Amino acid sequence: MxxxxxxxxxxxxxxxxxxxxxxxxxxxxxxxxxxxxxxxxxxxxxxxxxxxxxxxxxxxxxxxxxxxxxxxxxxxxxxxxxxxxxxxxxxxxxxxxxxxxxxxxxxxxxxxxxxxxxxxxxxxxxxxxxxxxxxxxxxxxxxxxxxxxxxxxxxxxxxxxxxxxxxxxxxxxxxxxxxxPSLTPIEVDGLAKFAFKDLPLRNVKLTATAAGKTIGEELGELTLTGFGISGPIALRMSRSIVDALQVQREVALQLDWKPALSKVQLQNRLERELLQSDIRHTGDLLRKLMPAPAIPFFAERAGLQVRAKVCENAKEKIVETLKCCTLRAFGYRPFSEAIITxxxxxxxxxxxxxxxxxxxxxxxxxxxxxxxxxxxxxxxxxxxxxxxxxxxxxxxxxx
Ligand SMILES: Cc1cc2nc3c(=O)[nH]c(=O)nc-3n(C[C@H](O)[C@H](O)[C@H](O)COP(=O)(O)OP(=O)(O)OC[C@H]3O[C@@H](n4cnc5c(N)ncnc54)[C@H](O)[C@@H]3O)c2cc1C
CATH class of the missing domain: 3.50.50.60 (FAD/NAD(P)-binding domain)
Structure with a gap:
């Protein structure tokens, strides 16, 4: 030009x-x-x-x-x-x-x-x-x-x-x-074992906190990868996460899987799902709420067994984890994978x-x-x- x-x-x-x-x-x-x-x-x-x-x-x-x-x-x-x-x-x-x-x-x-x-x-x-x-x-x-x-x-x-x-x-x-590196994917603890092959989660909310302060919050699409998170909202938040990781070892992430619904609305939704279908196991209930490959990861975060029968306690844990699934960002991808410097x-x-x-x-x-x-x-x-x-x-x- x-x-x-x-x-x-x-x-x-x-x-x-x-x-x-x-x-x-x-x-x-x-x-x-x-x-x-x-x-x-x-x-x-x-x-x-x-x-x-x-x-x-x-x-x-x-x-x-x-x-x-x-x-x-x-x-x-x-x-x-x-x-x-x-x-x-x-x-x-x-x-x-x-x-x-x-x-x-x-x-x-x-x-x-x-x-x-x-x-x-x-x-x-x-x-x-x-x-x-x-x-x-x-x-x-x-x-x-x-x-x-x-x-x-x-x-x-x-x-x-x-x-x-x-x-x-x-x-x-x-x-x-x-x-x-900026507009770059973020490395997150504990995801490697699920070997996600780029699993998109649509209409979710991600909040990043460092030293007790919110450093970023975005609504939209997030991709779970084998090493962490990518996709539009992770990339958009990466600048502040990378900068925070220059001065501290980790950044706390909170993933809200259903930002459009309150806890009460989610609780009602779970009750409806249980009434309308013959769901017996936790995994079947989770299938109504998220893509199948995300279930083992979500269940681990919530402390649930997918094959266990749905109980009151499980419903509570599901609602809690849907609204606040905590993750730990500890690194970011190098320049070779970043969109910008x-x-x-x-x-x-x-x-x-x-x-x-x-x-x-x-x-x-x-x-x-x-x-x-x-x-x-x-x-x-x-x-x-x-x-x-x-x-x-x-x-x-x-x-
Ligand atoms: C995968 C990817 C997707 C992107 N998508 C978008 C998008 O959709 N929209 C958007 O706005 N931005 C996007 N970007 C960012 C955008 O492409 C860059 O910000 C933009 O290209 C920068 O332009 P530039 O001319 O400054 O540098 P560059 O486009 O990097 O061009 C620099 C040029 O200098 C040459 N050069 C370097 N060193 C030397 C040297 N020693 N001697 C001679 N030549 C040299 C290089 O070969 C290159 O041709 C994307 C970036 C990436 C990596």
Missing amino acids: AAGRAAELGASVLLLEKMEKPLRKLRISGKGRGNITNTKPIHEFLQKIYPDGSFLRPAFSLFFNTHLVQFLHKTGVRTVEERGGRVFPASQRAWDVAEALLQWARRMGVELLCHAPVTAVTHGSDGLFSVMFEHNTAKRVAHGKQLLLATGGLAYPATGSTGDGYGFAKKLGHSITPLR AGGVSVDEVDENTMQSKRVAGLYFAGELLDVDASTGGYNLQIAFSTGWLAGSKMAGGR
Whole structure:
């Protein structure tokens, strides 16, 4: 986006891409469907961004969700809006967005070299940047008055984003805030023996507590896995859980399996089930309340025998555990499984009106490399597109 925009405004642009083709992460985003942005208004959008969305206000003012959609329409990509304001390409193929972007950048005159990993960058006393890179096994150097680093974060390194830009930025005098995986699955005690193969639990509520304080609460779908929890609500809560696990050994989780029902309503529901069918065993009653593979796990948490006859005490335990099933989070999955990197190039050292470094004239940043990250819903790609557009515009001297 930055390269294409700068070239569109007349700059001479060389784009160096480490992999065999650019935009690998965009191509797999949104499970291959590419949740490219969200239609939320700017003030709500900024609330989804950490640690401080206000840094992005100028970038969003210049190029926001509606601009992106219009831009894509012009390049031949139609879009559709889904639940929660999430926007996807109408073809449901993130690949089409990547190809459209690439063709546009080429049409604008960007010179693209693939298989060209940058190995080092320096800034000379003459104000010129020197970029060392490899291409076709040869070592080469490119020089330029301006340099944009948009090497992404550390998540899903197989896409080419291996965090190289943090080292380059540091070498050029920038501070990097602590890097952590985010939107990442959470490891939970005692789940391994149930060997869940991704069991989705719909319409549940998860609450996370650390040091006696609620650090997150979400309603929606949760997936039980062989190591812990994943799925939309676990991923959305992972940022605060990961941060809490940096300073303490565990985070308490409370799973409410039936958030729409009170204990009394649940008690009545159990009585109705028992009256209407010839349920005799606890396991049969649980089958009315949850997917079958979840039963052994639930029964263990509730201290119940699935083959035992249903008694008053069992009903009480079921209601208690449905409303508050306690779990212990002790870890999180690494960058290779995370969707995003929290932390990055400190935004205190970057001018939010231009994306230019406050430390090195002519050095720019865009995308996940910066210390801004967001929840799921299309926000992270919009951050990349908007900061790229702003940086490209300013590098070319445009508005
Ligand atoms: C599985 C998955 C699904 C996702 N789904 C969504 C989604 O649906 N919606 C959403 O908003 N966000 C999603 N994200 C997040 C989003 O894709 C990223 O935030 C976004 O791609 C960041 O863009 P970027 O240009 O900053 O970095 P990247 O997309 O990571 O691109 C960085 C580029 O720099 C190249 N590079 C790195 N180092 C070098 C080097 N030394 N030399 C040359 N080139 C180099 C890489 O090869 C790569 O092409 C998803 C992420 C993942 C992992």
